[in-house]
Amino acid sequence: MTDNVIELRGVSRRYDSGPPALADVSLTVAAGEAVAILGPSGSGKSTLLNLVAGLDKPDDGEVLVAGQRVDTLGEAGAAKYRRRTIGMVFQFFNLLDDLTVFDNVVLPSQLAGAGRADARRRATDLLTNLDIARYAQTYPGRLSGGQRQRVAVARALMNRPALLLADEPTGALDSASGADVSRLLSELHADGQTIVLVTHDPALAESCATRTVEIVDGRITADTAVGAAR
Numbered sequence: 001m002t003d004n005v006i007e008l009r010g011v012s013r014r015y016d017s018g019p020p021a022l023a024d025v026s027l028t029v030a031a032g033e034a035v036a037i038l039g040p041s042g043s044g045k046s047t048l049l050n051l052v053a054g055l056d057k058p059d060d061g062e063v064l065v066a067g068q069r070v071d072t073l074g075e076a077g078a079a080k081y082r083r084r085t086i087g088m089v090f091q092f093f094n095l096l097d098d099l100t101v102f103d104n105v106v107l108p109s110q111l112a113g114a115g116r117a118d119a120r121r122r123a124t125d126l127l128t129n130l131d132i133a134r135y136a137q138t139y140p141g142r143l144s145g146g147q148r149q150r151v152a153v154a155r156a157l158m159n160r161p162a163l164l165l166a167d168e169p170t171g172a173l174d175s176a177s178g179a180d181v182s183r184l185l186s187e188l189h190a191d192g193q194t195i196v197l198v199t200h201d202p203a204l205a206e207s208c209a210t211r212t213v214e215i216v217d218g219r220i221t222a223d224t225a226v227g228a229a230r
Ligand code: ADP
Pocket: 015, 016, 018, 020, 021, 039, 040, 041, 042, 043, 044, 045, 046, 047, 048
């Protein structure tokens, strides 16, 4: 037993056409780290996150998260694993537009079968902490991109995930909203949240990661402690 939150051991993912999306990638992420995955478009960053999230399966290798084999889970097991262990934030928010902000945030806990009163309390706390309580009864369509991403982060944190995954979380935001989301991720890291985020944006990596991992053509080409190179 280790306290690594993520262990990828010799992971490869191939599609029918083209070179492998990931080729023999090994990577460990310890509890409390904030890791930014950098690399050009098409280099395998989203593939890596999807494997960690149990949304996709490797052709070779092993994926362990919080001590659990993820690559061998069936569909129901993977869904349960995601509800309990993972919070995910996406470039385009992926909120449900016909639910209020509050109902979007509380949903993961309802799916996990938590008690209603506890769930409502947790959602209220998160909305307050993330400074979006005033939008609780608003529909996401009426919010700005930055506000929507705050809601998505609140939803991702609802079940107290061991691991927060974010795929280009500032990719659809203007620079002020991007800086706001970056600050939010930094605060979560300071509170001990383990985070892996994928980004094109070196400024985002600088400001909220303790470590950057670069991927080119499905292989890790650099793995650097932030600050070490300066
Ligand atoms: P990134 O997130 O770094 O932009 P991806 O992980 O999305 O890159 O993609 C890595 C490679 O795998 C790319 O060459 C992409 O075209 C390919 N790829 C990703 N998903 C699929 C898929 N569903 N079918 C075929 N090829 C895919």
